[in-house]
Amino acid sequence: MRFQLYGDDWSIEYERRPGLWGECDLDAKRITIHPQLRYRKRLEIIIHEMLHAGWPEATEQSVTDTARAIAGVLLVESKGNQRKSDALEWIAVVAVTVMGLVIVIEAVAKTVIAVRAYR
């Protein structure tokens, strides 16, 4: 994954290193993330390292606190959107099913009427 920051081309790479969740190499413009972090932790670590990239002078504590807060908010927001899209998908499935039933009922009704008319 690559991203632009202040005109520089940065990369995010996944690499397992003992005792390291994430690292920001300001000279190489490279962020390294542990490949097996859980979703929330991965999000937090990516934001954390990107904050280091954008504000190298920021303290470790402010980067840690800000990244944790942003990750928490993004997680809740994206879950909200996921729920909305799940609901829309469910409504679409119900609509298609009802339409299918109406078509079948209509066909059966026409057949019944046709059979009665034939008698």
Ligand SMILES: [Zn+2]
């Ligand atoms: Zn840090």
